[in-house]
Amino acid sequence: xxxxxxxxxxxxxxxxxxxxxxxxxxxxxxxxxxxxxxxxxxxxxxxxxxxxxxxxxxxxxxxxxxxxxxxxxxxxxxxxxxxxxxxxxxxxxxxxxxxxxxxxxxxxxxxxxxxxxxxxxxxxxxxxxxxxxxxxxxxxxxxxxxxxxxxxxxxxxxxxxxxxxxxxxxxxxxxxxxxxxxxxxxxxxxxxxxxxxxxxxxxxxxxxxxxxxxxxxxxxxxxxxxxxxxxxxxxxxxxxxxxxxxxxxxxxxxxxxxxxxxxxxxxxxxxxxxxxxxxxxxxxxxxxxxxxxxxxxxxxxxxxxxxxxxxxxxxxxxxxxxxxxxxxxxxxxxxxxxxxxxxxxxxxxxxxxxxxxxxxxxxxxxxxxxxxxxxxxxxxxxxxxxxxxxxxxxxxxxxxxxxxxxxxxxxxxxxxxxxxxxxxxxxxxxxxxxxxxxxxxxxxxxxxxxxxxxxxxxxxxxxxxxxxxxxxxxxxxxxxxxxxxxxxxxxxxxxxxxxxxxxxxxxxxxxxxxxxxxxxxxxxxxxxxxxxxxxxxxxxxxxxxxxxxxxxxxxxxxxxxxxxxxxxxxxxxxxxxxxxxxxxx
Amino acid sequence: xxxxxxxxxxxxxxxxxxxxxxxxxxxxxxxxxxxxxxxxxxxxxxxxxxxxxxxxxxxxxxxxxxxxxxxxxxxxxxxxxxxxxxxxxxxxxxxxxxxxxxxxxxxxxxxxxxxxxxxxxxxxxxxxxxxxxxxxxxxxxxxxxxxxxxxxxxxxxxxxxxxxxxxxxxxxxxxxxxxxxxxxxxxxxxxxxxxxxxxxxxxxxxxxxxxxxxxxxxxxxxxxxxxxxxxxxxxxxxxxxxxxxxxxxxxxxxxxxxxxxxxxxxxxxxxxxxxxxxxxxxxxxxxxxxxxxxxxxxxxxxxxxxxxxxxxxxxxxxxxxxxxxxxxxxxxx
Numbered sequence: 001x002x003x004x005x006x007x008x009x010x011x012x013x014x015x016x017x018x019x020x021x022x023x024x025x026x027x028x029x030x031x032x033x034x035x036x037x038x039x040x041x042x043x044x045x046x047x048x049x050x051x052x053x054x055x056x057x058x059x060x061x062x063x064x065x066x067x068x069x070x071x072x073x074x075x076x077x078x079x080x081x082x083x084x085x086x087x088x089x090x091x092x093x094x095x096x097x098x099x100x101x102x103x104x105x106x107x108x109x110x111x112x113x114x115x116x117x118x119x120x121x122x123x124x125x126x127x128x129x130x131x132x133x134x135x136x137x138x139x140x141x142x143x144x145x146x147x148x149x150x151x152x153x154x155x156x157x158x159x160x161x162x163x164x165x166x167x168x169x170x171x172x173x174x175x176x177x178x179x180x181x182x183x184x185x186x187x188x189x190x191x192x193x194x195x196x197x198x199x200x201x202x203x204x205x206x207x208x209x210x211x212x213x214x215x216x217x218x219x220x221x222x223x224x225x226x227x228x229x230x231x232x233x234x235x236x237x238x239x240x241x242x243x244x245x246x247x248x249x250x251x252x253x254x255x256x257x258x259x260x261x262x263x264x265x266x267x268x269x270x271x272x273x274x275x276x277x278x279x280x281x282x283x284x285x286x287x288x289x290x291x292x293x294x295x296x297x298x299x300x301x302x303x304x305x306x307x308x309x310x311x312x313x314x315x316x317x318x319x320x321x322x323x324x325x326x327x328x329x330x331x332x333x334x335x336x337x338x339x340x341x342x343x344x345x346x347x348x349x350x351x352x353x354x355x356x357x358x359x360x361x362x363x364x365x366x367x368x369x370x371x372x373x374x375x376x377x378x379x380x381x382x383x384x385x386x387x388x389x390x391x392x393x394x395x396x397x398x399x400x401x402x403x404x405x406x407x408x409x410x411x412x413x414x415x416x417x418x419x420x421x422x423x424x425x426x427x428x429x430x431x432x433x434x435x436x437x438x439x440x441x442x443x444x445x446x447x448x449x450x451x452x453x454x455x456x457x458x459x460x461x462x463x464x465x466x467x468x469x470x471x472x473x474x475x476x477x478x479x480x481x482x483x484x485x486x487x488x489x490x491x492x493x494x495x496x497x498x499x500x501x502x503x504x505x506x507x508x509x510x511x512x513x514x515x516x517x518x519x520x521x522x523x524x525x526x527x528x529x530x531x532x533x534x535x536x537x538x539x540x541x542x543x544x545x546x547x548x549x550x551x552x553x554x555x556x557x558x559x560x561x562x563x564x565x566x567x568x569x570x571x572x573x574x575x576x577x578x579x580x581x582x583x584x585x
Numbered sequence: 586x587x588x589x590x591x592x593x594x595x596x597x598x599x600x601x602x603x604x605x606x607x608x609x610x611x612x613x614x615x616x617x618x619x620x621x622x623x624x625x626x627x628x629x630x631x632x633x634x635x636x637x638x639x640x641x642x643x644x645x646x647x648x649x650x651x652x653x654x655x656x657x658x659x660x661x662x663x664x665x666x667x668x669x670x671x672x673x674x675x676x677x678x679x680x681x682x683x684x685x686x687x688x689x690x691x692x693x694x695x696x697x698x699x700x701x702x703x704x705x706x707x708x709x710x711x712x713x714x715x716x717x718x719x720x721x722x723x724x725x726x727x728x729x730x731x732x733x734x735x736x737x738x739x740x741x742x743x744x745x746x747x748x749x750x751x752x753x754x755x756x757x758x759x760x761x762x763x764x765x766x767x768x769x770x771x772x773x774x775x776x777x778x779x780x781x782x783x784x785x786x787x788x789x790x791x792x793x794x795x796x797x798x799x800x801x802x803x804x805x806x807x808x809x810x811x812x813x814x815x816x817x818x819x820x821x822x823x824x825x826x827x828x829x830x831x832x833x834x835x836x837x838x839x840x841x842x843x844x845x846x847x848x849x850x851x852x853x854x855x856x857x858x859x860x861x862x863x864x865x866x867x868x869x870x871x872x873x874x875x876x877x878x879x880x881x882x883x884x885x886x887x888x889x890x891x892x893x894x895x896x897x898x899x900x901x902x903x904x905x906x907x908x909x910x911x912x913x914x915x916x917x918x
Contacts, residue, residue: 045765049875050683139635141668143624162631169666218668223684238683239867240769268765270865274749275764278757285765460881464621464628500629 032565034259040583042262042564044291045271045279050238055222056206057135058145062319062481063293066573068206070258071231071244071265076110076129076188076203078257081579083568085372088485090200093257094124094210094228099200105192105526106154108199112186115254118212119232119247126183128210131168133181136207138167141218146483147500148202153180154193169218197526201484204572230260242267261566261582267291277303279561280312286563287583293318293556293575297354300557304358309559314567315358318556319481319574321368322360323548324426325494325503330474331424332509333410335403336417337546340424340475341381343396343448344550347389348440353433362389363551365539366480366494367487370571373529374487376536378543396448423451425473429462434477469505476503479554485572487535492519495542504547511545590902597898604894608887609650619881623682640681640883653678653887677891678884680876687888690872695892697770698868701791701860702853704784708792709799710846716796717803722830724808732800739797748790748863756786768865787864791857795849802845806838813837844904851900855893869893 044067053059056073069075078093080086090098095110102109116124135142136149139162155176156164165173180191192199202208215226223236231244244265252259271279276292277299279285295303303309326337346362353359362382369375381387386395403414416422426441428434438454445452455473457465466476480501483489493499496519497507506512515538522534542548558576560567565584568577612619620637621628637643641652652661656676663670663679672679672686680687720732756762762782771779810816811834819829856870865871869889876885 043765138668139632140639141664143632143636143639160631169664169668171666213667216667218664218670219679219681220670220684239865239871270768270867271765272752272767272863272865274753275757275767278753279764284760458617458622460622460879461617464618464624464633467628468630 034261036585037261037565037582038263039585040262040563041264041266041287042581042583043285043288044265044267045276045285045288046267046269046291047271047273047276048292049269051242051267053144053222054225054236054242055142055145056132056209056211056225057142058222059206060144060146062573063291063575065206066570066575066578067267069204070229070578071260072225072227072229072233073206073209074116074124074228074255075206075209076112077200079204079570079572081257081570081577083570083577083580085571087570087577088372088572090204091257093255094129099203101197101199101526104524105195105197105199107192108190110188110190110203112188113254114186115251116228117249117251117254118215119227119249121249122212124210124212124228126186126188128212129188129208130181130183131213131216132209132211133207134165134168134177135211135216136167137163137165137177138169141167141169146202146205146207148205148483149207151500152192152194152196152199152202153177154191155180168213195524195526196488197528197531198484198486198488201486204484230255230258231265234264239270241269258579274299280309280559281306283309283312283562286561289560289564289567289576289581290558293558294358295557295559300354300358303559304557312560312562312564314558314569315555316558316569317360317368317370318554319368319370320479320554321363321366321481321551322477322479322554323363323366323551325476325478325548326546327472327474327476328504328506328509328545328547329469330505331413331417333403333406333413334546335399335406335410336413337549339396339399339403339414339417339448339450340445341546341549342387342392342399343445343450345389345391345440345444346550346552348444349437349550350552352436352440358555358557360552360554363553364543366542366548366551367482367490367535367539368553371482371485371487371490373532374490374535374539376539378540381543381546391444391447393444393447393449396445396450400449417450420451423453424475425453425455427455427457427462427466427473427476429459429477430456431459466503467501472503472505475549478503481574487532487539488523491535491538491542492523495519495538495547506545506547509545509547511541515541515545586906590906593902593905597895597902600898601891601895605653605887605891606650608890609646609653609883612883612886613646617881619883622881642883653884677888680880680882680885682876682880682882683885687884690885691869691888691892694867694869694872696772697866698854698856698861698870700773700780700784701787701857701866701868702850704788705791705795705853705857706846706850708788709795712792713796713799714803714842716800718807718830718835720800720804721807721811722826729804732804736797736801739793740801742793744790744794744857744859745863747793748787748860751786751790752863762786768867770867783866787857787860787866790863791853791860799842799846803838803842806841807834810834810838840908843907847900847904847907848897851896852893854896854900856889 051064052061054068059065059068069078074094076093076095077090077098080089080091092098094112094116096113100109112126118124133149136145150163158164165177182189212226224233227247230247230250232247234243234245236242246260246263273296276290277295279288280290281299281303294300304313331337350356350359364378364382365375367375386392400414400418403410417424428438442452466472480490480494493501495502495504495506496516518534518538522531522538525531525534563584564581566580566582568580570577620640620642621633624633624636641649656678658674660674661672661676675688677687680690683690716732716735720729723729757764769783771783773780816829816833819833856868856873858870858874861868861870872885873889876882
């Protein structure tokens with residue numbers, strides 16, 4: 001099962017990007033005049049009943065962030081609205097620049113532009129920015145959003161490990177928050193608990209966007225947020241549609257990022273998947289865009305096999321790396337982890353999920369190539385001469401034998417792994433695809449003499465189960481995408497004890513201290529190039545220890561109607577480049 | 586009659602109280618933690634506990650139930666400070682997934698389900714009873730055989746098959762409806778034509794399954810009644826077949842059909858889950874299934890369950906009273 005994390009990447013001139021270029025849709029000709037782009041209704045269709053969230057403090061899905069940041073919300077900084085690697089650069093949005101760090105990047109200042117307004121014409125102030133950030137701390141009201149404000153701002157923790165500041169609704173610890181985020185005129189200052197050289201990237205999240213206090217309705221803000229962007233909400237009915245209309249108070253002179261082409265933006269919910277796919281297969285609604293990314297398996301093949309749809313589709317690498325995390329506390333033997341890795345039939349698993357054309361390729365790194373400077377081709381793992389994409393049972397058997405010969409913990413784990421009555425236990429979310437995958441993995445591991453059992457978990461409970469270190473079994477399937485164009489949101493999150501998504505539980509591994517030291521060095525490094533070099537070392541380290549196995553660099557597909565122009569891929573957002581899309585007039 | 590009605594109403598209230606308690610008890614013993622299921626992506630233990638508090642699940646079960654009962658009479662308050670809000674009585678609770686008071690959600694969903702139920706009911710009664718009567722009248726002849734075939738097809742094809750076939754191969758393939766208008770709710774008062782366009786397909790799908798059952802049932806009931814002595818007497822008196830059928834046979838045959846129809850209609854008012862899902866109708870069935878499978882939304886589950894139970898119980902009462910009028914031999918005690 002994959003996590004729907006947002007992904008932001010820098011596309012560098014790597015082999016992977018060259019591979020992508022051939023399959024990506026070129027932007028519509030720039031010779032189209034503004035008049036030919038302006039007007040109409042941009043109609044997005046989805047089978048979901050609603051957006052997960054519209055509250056800026058709670059939205060945490062890459063697609064939704066890109067959509068809402070384009071039409072409804074403005075942040076202090078934004079990604080540049082251009083396709084390709086240049087799209088990962090930051091540009092000022094509400095602020096006059098992309099932030100001024102000081103004190104070894106523990107302090108960051110942003111000055112607000114003049115002339116920025118809410119949808120009612122009132123000015124957006126520093127106090128609004130401060131209030132917006134404070135809401136994240138009200139964890140009993142604001143759920144599900146990114147926690148970077150909580151982890152990065154210099155606010156002490158309570159005895160139970162939670163922040164001493166409990167948000168603006170209760171006000172407990174308000175003085176502590178006021179010290180960490182302060183306003184002087186139009187300048188907001190953030191004081192961080194440690195050096196964060198890429199803190200301004202975190203500010204592309206709506207969780208750091210301003211919120212007007214008088215318009216805050218707590219939980220209900222999730223369906224009626226107050227707009228600062230070029231559009232405002234005309235109506236929102238869960239299960240029916242979200243309709244955005246032009247915000248007459250938004251001024252182009254204050255916004256260098258967005259040019260609002262359509263008169264209306266509509267998101268239609270509850271469109272059955274087969275109905276949705278037929279709309280694009282038949283091009284029956286030319287101004288429709290598939291909001292979901294991808295189609296049903298039989299339809300996606302049909303759609304991409306049809307030459308007439310060439311100009312209405314994209315097949316690109318998404319932000320995520322999908323992998324299986326080895327619980328190092330329980331599988332505390334490198335040779336056994338390696339044995340599982342070599343035994344798995346990766347080809348069969350990829351074919352099951354749609355094949356390499358639509359699903360993705362075997363990966364060699366927890367960091368994806370599109371992260372650019374932070375990615376490196378590692379050695380070993382899939383580059384090991386003994387690795388076979390269909391699995392190498394002989395190599396796996398040899399590793400198991402070596403583990404048994406080693407004695408101690410290795411011998412115990414190897415004995416358990418090869419015991420038909422015990423075996424390794426793999427946590428898996430219940431789904432038809434996963435159940436088929438389980439059969440493939442059982443057979444491949446059996447050929448290598450390894451026994452595996454599956455612990456089936458209802459999808460909604462999967463992550464709350466495996467993230468509980470007392471409940472996670474030997475292996476857990478997961479997926480992760482960088483939250484912004486820096487491996488700082490990948491390696492520490494996944495592989496340090498403090499990380500929010502560590503399924504490897506590796507901190508007792510003898511190899512951990514050296515890795516932790518690398519991570520600490522990287523997080524405190526303010527020179528980007530030096531930092532990238534350390535991340536690369538960290539990635540190699542992770543792969544050498546087999547703390548994860550079977551990474552896959554996955555793909556996603558997009559489809560739209562013939563009446564839509566300006567469709568591109570927004571690298572850092574992992575989704576449509578919404579600001580350039582228009583309805584052909 | 587008044588005494589009978591008073592007693593039945595008292596039983597109804599008691600049953601609904603028992604149903605609501607049962608739902609709370611069942612929810613509490615389920616092997617899943619709603620706070621963990623709905624805590625989002627960063628599901629650490631402290632986040633789960635904060636979510637549990639948000640959902641009001643960190644208090645004893647009896648207190649949760651008392652808050653629910655109290656809310657039905659005086660409404661309920663949620664949140665603190667700037668985030669505070671109120672759900673007016675009768676307050677079933679608040680849906681944190683839909684960000685709306687459950688009573689409001691029910692008020693929006695019910696007209697959709699009512700429209701679906703009424704239209705399908707009228708259609709299946711007309712088709713089912715008529716075909717059943719024709720089949721009985723022409724027993725063992727061609728009309729009967731055709732009706733039997735219809736019964737076989739209608740009862741063997743599940744609703745999700747007929748619904749999908751209807752949607753994809755008829756509606757979409759022949760462009761009989763705008764795919765984005767499928768399931769679009771419009772009021773029958775403001776736009777009766779639009780309302781009919783939305784519901785004609787789900788009516789047909791739902792009615793097919795029920796009409797087949799009613800055809801078979803009506804046929805059996807009419808045939809059974811036709812063999813009664815008083816029917817033979819009526820015939821021997823020289824009355825025409827038409828008079829015997831309409832004036833004597835049907836009156837007796839319709840009684841059990843009324844009972845069945847009442848209960849089936851009541852069941853539909855609780856939500857035709859599959860049909861609503863396929864045709865994207867925002868009715869009670871869709872609301873309920875989403876609350877159970879996706880949102881783990883206890884207040885919505887309690888509300889939709891109570892509503893469905895009350896429809897069945899009330900309809901039982903109506904049918905019992907109606908029966909007394911249809912069949913003079915029956916007296917409500």
